[in-house]
Amino acid sequence: GNSVTQMEGPVTLSEEAFLTINCTYTATGYPSLFWYVQYPGEGLQLLLKATKADDKGSNKGFEATYRKETTSFHLEKGSVQVSDSAVYFCALSDNGGATNKLIFGTGTLLAVQP
Amino acid sequence: GAGVSQSPSNKVTEKGKDVELRCDPISGHTALYWYRQRLGQGLEFLIYFQGNSAPDKSGLPSDRFSAERTGESVSTLTIQRTQQEDSAVYLCASSLLAADTQYFGPGTRLTVL
Numbered sequence: 372g373n374s375v376t377q378m379e380g381p382v383t384l385s386e387e388a389f390l391t392i393n394c395t396y397t398a399t400g401y402p403s404l405f406w407y408v409q410y411p412g413e414g415l416q417l418l419l420k421a422t423k424a425d426d427k428g429s430n431k432g433f434e435a436t437y438r439k440e441t442t443s444f445h446l447e448k449g450s451v452q453v454s455d456s457a458v459y460f461c462a463l464s465d466n467g468g469a470t471n472k473l474i475f476g477t478g479t480l481l482a483v484q485p
Numbered sequence: 486g487a488g489v490s491q492s493p494s495n496k497v498t499e500k501g502k503d504v505e506l507r508c509d510p511i512s513g514h515t516a517l518y519w520y521r522q523r524l525g526q527g528l529e530f531l532i533y534f535q536g537n538s539a540p541d542k543s544g545l546p547s548d549r550f551s552a553e554r555t556g557e558s559v560s561t562l563t564i565q566r567t568q569q570e571d572s573a574v575y576l577c578a579s580s581l582l583a584a585d586t587q588y589f590g591p592g593t594r595l596t597v598l
Contacts, residue, residue, distance in 0.1 A: 375527075407589075414488075415528075415576065415589040460527065470541040471583045472518060475527040 373398040377461045377476035384451055384483050392446040392479045394435075394461035402463040404428075404437050404444040405473065410457045418446075418459070451483045487511065489590035491577050497596045498567055506562045506593045510579030517560050518580075518587060519544075519552060523573040531575075534560060535583060567597045 378393040396404065406418040406428070419428030424439035433448045444461060461476040490509045498504050510517050519531040530544040534554045545551070549567075554560040564571055574594050578587040 414591040415578075417586055417588075420586070462528075470533040471516070471580075471587075472530040472533055472541065472544075473520075473528070473578075473587060474530070475520075477525070477527040 373402065373463060373465055373474050375461050375463055375474055375476040377459075377479055379477070380458075380480035382479060382481045384481070386453055386483055386485050387450045388483075390446070390448040390451045390455075390481070392459055392461075392481070394444045394446065394476060396442050396444065396461075396463050398442075398463055398465065400465060402465055404435070405462040405464070406433070406435055406444070406446050407460040407462060407475075408457045409460070409478075415460070451481070453483045453485050456481055456483045489577055489579050489588055491575075491590040491593050493593060494591065495594045495596075497598065499598050500569060501566055503563065503565045504567055504595065506564075506575050506595070508560045508562070508577030508579075508590060510558070510560070510577070511588060513557075514579035514581050514588075515557050516580045516583045516585070516587075517554060518578045519560070519562050520576045520578065521573045522576060522592070528576060531562070533583075564595075567595075569597050571595060572597045 374397045403422045405420045408418045419430040421428040421437035427436045458478045462473045492507045517534040520528040533541040537554045549565045552562045574592040576592045577590045580587045
């Protein structure tokens with residue numbers, strides 16, 4: 372079945388460091404791919420998405436490119452801030468299915484130190 | 486506008502009791518989803534509603550779990566005879582249509598003692 376694997380955390384970085392959080396997926400068909408973020412004490416928010424191969428999703432300085440050849444959707448940011456500290460979830464939806472339910476990775480905790 | 490809301494935010498119950506969790510989706514959203522997040526794990530899909538019918542219940546872990554939705558509005562997730570392994574954060578999400586972006590509520594943290 373469909374699944375998402377993302378790197379385990381926690382990831383601890385200094386402010387202005389480069390961030391990569393790896394995400395790979397297994398899916399039949401042509402899923403859409405997402406990164407959701409959960410800031411401390413808040414609900415899950417959509418960060419960015421890509422709906423087809425080679426699409427790049429971007430938001431708030433974060434980027435991720437849908438790579439079908441490597442079945443990956445790695446999250447990157449060139450210069451992290453303390454305010455980026457949160458848990459990041461990679462997810463896919465099966466667009467060929469009837470429900471469009473999301474399948475999530477286990478989440479990666481990012482801690483950015485000043 | 487108002488987002489997805491859930492109540493209660495926290496629920497502590499004793500093993501064997503029944504609990505009801507409520508979700509109010511964004512007004513006009515036809516699709517509604519329930520997910521569960523157990524400690525240290527990712528979110529697991531439980532059930533999907535389109536309108537007030539549930540075409541996908543494949544994620545419900547046992548027959549102790551059930552859910553209903555009134556029209557294209559409020560949904561209630563009921564867990565009967567709760568067990569300690571039911572302890573988790575239960576999240577609700579809604580989307581305008583099934584293929585659209587899902588917006589999540591803040592969740593209900595359930596603790597079964």
